Amino acid sequence: MSQLKYALYTGCTARESTPELLSSTMAVANKLGIELVLLDEASCCGASHLQDFDDFLALVLNARNICYAEKLGLDMVTICNTCQLNSAMTKERLDSDPELKAKVNEKLAEVGLEYKGTSRVRHFQYVLIEDYGLDKIKENVQVPLSHFNIAPFYGCHNIRPSELHHEVNGGENPYVPTSLDNLIEALEGNSVDYESKNKCCGFHVDLQAPKTSNALSGTALLDAIDNNADLMVTPCPLCQLNMDLKQDSAGKQLGRDIELPVLHLPQMIALALGCTAEEIGLKYNVTKATDLM
């Protein structure tokens, strides 16, 4: 197999409040021999909020990001579900609407760029599963996670809308997703079956509707805890931030104590592959996770 190589679109959080996401992603790629080229030219995807303010502007900026992956002749890989949604949705809209694509390209031409539609947009989770393969990941496990019950939290924007994602997420069924469970099992962890695994964490209304956000994140965390989870894992840094940081306020609202370490997907894999503490970056997790090593 020739070496796997992708253009990594980090998004904002991995460069700011979740440095552990970037360091663990690079460490996992390094261990598995996957080459990730950083797309340093890329801008914010708009996180579905810029889209609410000015949809066209968000399309132009996302198309520009994809242009840089196209220039490298590589698929774009994301490490945030919301980056994945906004990049993939831009691609889908431009690829299916020549008129819209022409309007966007008219703007991009002003800075010497052209969106062609030649790069696929995929989340790192599915690249690992589909291109690298669970069997090979299993072969690389140095520290089996067999003593952990791990609750997979899929995050909305990797699984819904299913039609948008199906081509790049192995046809994951949003009502019965299995990929994260399988990945946990490949690392010899015990995947926790619980109802909230494919539900929303509420991150996107945290500022204007904290009650809604706390109810959603708190319910999911308690569901995982009640099903004997030792930790939760998610491929989305926005889910991770909301679930990791808001445990006290969510617990207060729901009338129960909540304490559950919430790991980024690459952090969990890095643990099993025997990466260093510095790379895994558990010290950056707000709910104490350093004991997991």
Next chain:
Amino acid sequence: MSSNKKTITIKAFRFNAETDYLPYYKKYEMEVGKDELILDLLNRIKWEHDGSFSYRRSCRHGICGACGIKVNGKAVLSCKQNAMELVEMFGDELVFEPQSQKRAVKDMIIDKGDFWEKHAAVKPYLEADVDPHPTTENIMSKAQVANLLDADYCIQCGSCHYACPVIEINEDYLGPAAFAAAYRFTADGRDNAGKERLEITAELGSGVWDCVKCFECAEACPKDVNPIQKITRLHNMQFEQGVAERNVATKHAEGFVRSIKKFGYLDEQDIVLYSEGLGVVKHLSEALKMIKAGKVHPFDFAKKKMPKSKNLDEIKKLIEISQKNEL
């Protein structure tokens, strides 16, 4: 070769609000054929097992919107949904439940009053100056019809409304079906009440800004109305038509431009400060936790330094020439 028939168990939610204190589940075993619909199975529970089993159904053609239920948590229109497809998805035990358990009246039948009240709240009808004695037909252009984005396909079945997690939590929230209807009539070239509808859907607490962006509505809709697409359109129209007021939600959306212009990336700390204003104090305890974990460094200027995208000039230029909306 897979057989055309399969024996499955249906676990049905049973409840009679007049006599039961709590709901319970009852199991029915039956052989299901490859062409049977969920509605056929509902009929067979009633006809072959228990005549008191209750559910709504009428047209059997996917247009009246009466027969929506949930199967293993997935919203379905019973008369459109093939049963074997769900057996393949969920296995040999199908769980039949009403769209909303807390609104259950009898078995699959719910009190849909909240849905209709919220639907009515957005003026889901044309407000137009109609000539009572027209001499020609009032024909819409193809472009005008296309602009409805199929929002007119909604059959008010409630699938999206009761799949929406915010509806479960916030009783003021109008919900995806009401928003799709608000868009449908606001986007209609013949209508005069657009601004009023945009104001209704701009309210914090009940309007579109409380949408969590989970896409459950898009997934649930049996008519491919894609309600969240209409929610995004309503957000944009609030700015396009000058209805948007400056508040935490609108500033949060607009504030992204401010950051991206400066850094390419979103300044995570600035967006909270900018959106909340003085309200930022309520985030103090979380901010302290983030500082303690080393995630943010508000007092260490060397570490606080924001990353910057390469070729930032391109980004600035693109914003300058592409931005259409203002707050």
